[in-house]
Amino acid sequence: MGEAVLGAFLPVLLEKLAHREVLDYFGRLMGVNKKALKKWTTTLTAIKAVLNDAEEKQLTQDGVKLWLDDLRDLAYDVEDLLNIFATKMLKRRIERPQGRTIKLWICSLSKAKFNVSMNSEIKKINDRLEEISTREKQFGLKKLGVSTKPWKIPQTTSHLDGPVIGRDEDKKQIVGELLSKEETCTSNFHVVAIVGTGGLGKTTLAKHVFNDAATEQFNPKAWVSVSDDFDLLRVATALLESLTSGNVRELKELNSVQDKLSKELAGKKFFIVLDDVWNTCNYDQWTTLQSPFRVGAAGSMILVTTRNANVAKMLGDTNPYTLGLISEDDCWEIFKHHALLNDRPQNVDFLKQKVIVKCNGLPLAARTLGGLLRCKRVGEWEEILDHKMWNLSDRMGILPSLKLSYHYLPSNLKRCFTYCSILPNDYEFGEKQLILLWMAEGLIQQQPEENKQMEDLGTDYFQELVSRSLFQKSSKGNSRYIMHDLVTDLARWAAGKTCSRLEDKWNDDLPKTRHSSYIRGQYDGVKKFEVYSEVIRLRTFLPLSLSDHHYYNLAQKMYIHWNKCLLSWVD
Structure with a gap:
């Protein structure tokens, strides 16, 4: 795409x-x-x-x-x-x-x-x-007119992530389980898992629980985003940083990190959230990661979110909490919040049932559909809600509401959004960081009639993607952002073969790759990058880190290879 x-x-x-x-x-x-x-x-x-x-x-x-x-x-x-x-x-x-x-x-x-x-x-x-x-x-392609000018987004001071809607009962049950099992668990800590498919709001519910007053009895509390790339050192380091609120990048060995974790947790009744654990975490890795947890005080808790019930059981919860769909009324409330209906002059209740059907009980669908329609006049809503894309099957499992959000993006934002497909799952990024990357790639185009600096245009682009719920605030603070896994899948679907990550499965379309990234490690060597020898048109070679560690041993031979390709043309 x-x-x-x-x-x-x-x-x-x-x-x-x-x-x-x-x-x-x-x-x-x-x-x-x-x-x-x-x-x-x-x-x-x-x-x-x-x-x-x-x-x-x-x-x-x-x-x-x-x-x-x-x-x-x-x-x-x-x-x-x-x-x-x-x-x-x-x-x-x-x-x-x-x-x-x-x-x-x-x-x-x-x-x-x-x-x-x-x-x-x-x-x-x-x-x-x-x-x-x-x-x-x-193909008999025809010239189609340009779509009408989109309705302007009204100014608002409301928090973009908004309130948690429709999960109060789920939160009550999870908190109850956390507090009741401390009396019955045979170990000093217990694992409670939330299981559900993508888009149900597992992370949102975990945040709801994490910030509940009832969990204040736990001290310390820590939050770690695990994601699909389960690197034991990265996860352990991120956990230590969350517990200490400090920088521990000088610790480069797992043993050192584990020792520090043990000292931080010893004798304390802790509460740790491991968000978005995939089946890339095996039992041996989990056994190693949890070893420092055993020195904590009795009644300590670990809350896990995962799409896979087998992962939950492997981590120790034999009866995980299965998260269900939200009600129709809650779907509508989420949609209303993100579509800014309170600022609409027209009554849109006549479209309520159609919106509810499209959301299908998924909070993420309600959120993204609201983010899409807030940018459109009410007169355009029905056309979007009747779009044929709702009825097309998708082998990648991408929500129709997400596809439509992409389909109705202005063309300049499409290029910026698809570039984000090279970001790893659960990668936390800053607004300025991403804007500078867009500028370096020439993705921000200044029009003759515009009297704005590139950075200011980039801010407009970024905030537009935030308003459409394609970017959302990270759980670690308001200065960082993240893309939901399904939104990352959407970006990769949209980018096609032009963008890739080293961690993805490469195929015969390597010569078509233009932008690529990789997760850097402490001991990267040339062998790790051998696959890039077939990539002859690469424009982006971006090292990224899922923690605050910064490794600078990049593969110089890769740069030499591409420079030779360029110089053979220019000289």
Whole structure:
């Protein structure tokens, strides 16, 4: 689905093609087809006009989806070629004032070699563009009008995460279980697990319990987001940092971290939440992690959230709490909160039943649908609620409400959101951090009529994604944000093959990968990155950490490899 960002990508590409310096430099290259740029511009402009129709039809026609995939890859390759020209022009501007002298025959030889290479690449692009243009005519794509201007979001001071709705009884039962089992458990600590599918609000319920006054009898309290990448040292370190509210990055050995944990927990009645535990945690890892827990005071508690009942049992809860759907009235209340219905001049109760059906008892669906419709006029709501995407099956299990939230994003936000697919599950990020990454990738485009700095535009982009509930506040504080697992899945679905993580299963589409990240470790070596040798068009190679540890032993050979690829073009 990465092709959906073409609506934002192609205008940027067409602007580069029309740049005067590019046209002039192109014209000076001996043997290069001077008409190529004009042909590319004409063909891509015609294709851009039918993109909206193509995005609709690719939902039901595999041929259109494949065509859009190929068009996306071609657009990236054209931009790569233009970036090579831009680098050449920059090099000329830098060298000329310095009076750099090189033997004329060497310059001529280098220029001739470059011309031959460019001619070869331009011919390949011409052939691919012609083939794509021919295929486009087979689908009968039409020019569709641009959607009407979205309703403006009213100003509000309400907290975006909002109140916890529909889980008071669940909280009461979980708190009751935590307090009652301290008298009966044979060990000094007991595990209580909340089990449920994605989108039910397991994390929200755990927060509700964690902040309840009844749990104040526990001291210390700690919260750790485990996620699908169960790294024992990372989880133990994160737990220690949560308990001490300090930085423990100097501890690089698991044994040292465990020793400190034991000292922090010794003789204390603690309460620990292990949020979002996947089946990547095996019994041996759990046994190692829990060893410091055994020195705590009797009655200590561990609350776990997981999608897998077998994981809950492996951790020690043989009868986990199964979280169910919320009621229709609660669904409506969540939707109302996120759609800002109190600020609507129109009465929208006539759409209540249709909204409830679409949410299907899932808090996340109610939240994201509300975040989507708050940005639309009430007159557009019915069209969105009747969209055919609600009835399409999805092999990845992505909620229709999430797909629609993405579908109705402005094209500039689609590029920024799909870039987030390289973030690991449960990765906590700061607003400025993500904005700077978007800026580095050229994803924030300043329009001529806009009188804003790039950082300010990035803030607008970020807060828009927050308002649509695609980003939400982290449990660790208001300065950090996180994407729900299902929202991360949505970003990966949207990005297609253009974005990937080293931890994902790689496939035959490696040459199409443009943006990639990896979770850095303390002892990363070259072997870890061998798979990247097949990635020849990479733009992003981003090391990320799931803890406050910072490791700087990046694989230098990877940078050398890609620099050689670039220099072979430019020199």
